[in-house]
Amino acid sequence: MSSSLSLTVLPDFPLVEPGDDLAELIVRCCEQADMSLQDGDVLALAQKIVSKAENRYAYFNDVEPSEAALKLASETAKDPRQVELILRESNEVVRQRPGAIIVEHREGYVHANAGIDASNIHSDPDNPRVLLLPKDSNASSRALRNALRERLGVNLNILINDSAGRAWRNGTCGFALGSAGFEALVSRIGDADLYGRPLEITQIGVADELAAAASFLMGQADEGAPVVLIRGAELRPSEQGCETLIRPRSEDMFR
Structure with missing residues (x-):
């Protein structure tokens, strides 16, 4: 000890x-x-610095939301493009409510929004980007x-x-x-x-x-x-x- x-x-x-x-x-x-x-x-x-070094950025303009993402976005009041990224990074949705999506990340841990966010990163308003967790x-x-x-x-x-x-x-x-x-x-x-x-x-x-x-x-x-x-x-x-x-x-x- x-x-x-x-x-x-x-x-x-x-x-x-x-x-x-x-x-x-x-x-x-x-x-x-x-x-x-x-x-x-x-x-x-x-x-975040690990994800940045590994270029784990995702740009909203490159994301085409699926039907599942559109449905979940309407239920949680989130951008469908972000929801699509969350689903791609997840094994399953564990809980949801307006403003929050709790998932099992593909690496196994339970995390809000699959750990995806936009804090402390520079982003173009015309093409917002978010940062994913390391692979x-x-x-x-x-x-x-x-x-x-x-x-x-x-x-x-x-x-x-x-x-x-x-x-x-x-x-x-x-x-x-x-x-x-x-x-x-x-x-x-x-x-x-x-x-x-x-x-x-x-x-x-x-x-x-x-x-x-x-x-x-x-x-x-x-x-x-x-x-x-x-x-x-x-x-x-x-x-x-x-x-x-x-x-x-x-x-x-x-x-």
């Missing part, structure tokens, strides 16, 4: 454009800030981890986070979309509590807890802080990503 944790925003991180090398941008930003990365550090990245957030995390290891010779842990609302509480909170290098879900089943009783169901969403901490520094508006260095977390190495955090449908009591 970690006894202390430090989180530091990489200062003056540049705006990201399609095709940018995130590893190079991170290295350059660390050099300019006289920051060094160490084995075991976690780099938490806001989903494979775990693969993006692994690729960045490998690239930074090649450049710096250090074994880092990578976390890609986003923010979402929660079923029983107001406000958004950071959660993990993808990870690399560490165990995202840690089971404590069988471990003893303070009084020696074995834990029966306790699992810790380590990646989500780190994502929430990083999201607090990243902010949700004009903070311009998309990369956070987390130091001091004692993590279990793993080749798995955040897929372990997704509850199997058979155990989901709310669908």
Whole structure:
């Protein structure tokens, strides 16, 4: 268990454009800030800069809404073109009401609007664009981890986070979309509590807890802080990503 944790925003991180090398941008930003990365550090990245680098933009003028999108748009008071993109990025619609569409994203997690939005991106009013989530957030995390290891010779842990609302509480909170290098879900089943009783169901969403901490520094508006260095977390190495955090449908009591 970690006894202390430090989180530091990489200062003056540049705006990201399609095709940018995130590893190079991170290295350059660390050099300019006289920051060094160490084995075991976690780099938490806001989903948007990963999506931007991967050119995950979608332009409304290129979208032809389907009949299903037109129907759902009329029921939820949303632009049919956005709804079409949501359906393309989703396995199923879980819940809907005017102004909100909750879906199971094709990567498995339940998310509002499939994580698609237009905040913090420049858009032409004559051809609005939105940003989709990365195609494979775990693969993006692994690729960045490998690239930074090649450049710096250090074994880092990578976390890609986003923010979402929660079923029983107001406000958004950071959660993990993808990870690399560490165990995202840690089971404590069988471990003893303070009084020696074995834990029966306790699992810790380590990646989500780190994502929430990083999201607090990243902010949700004009903070311009998309990369956070987390130091001091004692993590279990793993080749798995955040897929372990997704509850199997058979155990989901709310669908």
